[in-house]
Each structure stands twice: as C-alpha cells, then as structure tokens.
Amino acid sequence: MSAPNRIFDDLSKLMTNAVGVAQGAKDEAQTAFNGWIDRWLADRDFVTRDEFEAVREMAIKARTENAELRARLDALEGKTGA
Structure with a gap:
C-alpha cells in the first residue's frame, strides 16, 4: 500500500514545484513588463x-x-x- 502513497507524494511534490516555477515565471514576466512600461513612459517625457x-x-x-x-x-x- 505504500507504493501508491509514494506515487501520490511524488506527484504532489512535482505539482508543488511546477506551481513554484510558474509563479517565478509570472513574477519575472511582470518585472520585465513593468520595466518596459517605465522606459516607454520615460521616453515620452510624461x-x-x-x-x-x-x-x-x-x-x-x-x-x-x-x-x-x-x-x-x-x-x-x-x-x-x-
């Protein structure tokens, strides 16, 4: 009975890691976008x-x-x- 539990544990860890990677990618994309917007606004002298x-x-x-x-x-x- 421990084999199915181990599979679920491994799957749970994999999903947790995937969510962490997705969150990191989202944060990085948001930072890049904010930097682009800041540069665009600065170029227009607003x-x-x-x-x-x-x-x-x-x-x-x-x-x-x-x-x-x-x-x-x-x-x-x-x-x-x-």
Whole structure:
C-alpha cells in the first residue's frame, strides 16, 4: 500500500514545484513588463502623479498669492485716489 502513497507524494511534490516555477515565471514576466512600461513612459517625457500634484499645489498657491496681492494693490489705489 505504500507504493501508491509514494506515487501520490511524488506527484504532489512535482505539482508543488511546477506551481513554484510558474509563479517565478509570472513574477519575472511582470518585472520585465513593468520595466518596459517605465522606459516607454520615460521616453515620452510624461510626468508622474507626484510631480503633477506638486506643480498643481504650486499653481494653487501662486493664484492665491496673486489674488491677495491684487487685493492689496486695489486697496492702495483706493487710498491714493488714483
């Protein structure tokens, strides 16, 4: 009765190893694909989301400062009667 059990054990080990190899191949393919995508995007001079958000925040701050300065100028012009 030990012979069928040994066959099943060997088959189980073989399947486990096959799943491990398949997972490794999947991970390697994913890494290669991600590298290709990164290079493709870099060649097109796209910005990252972080870079976009940083510039967006700078633009919002600049608009706010411009509005505040405009209000100060308007107030100064009102005082001088210009």
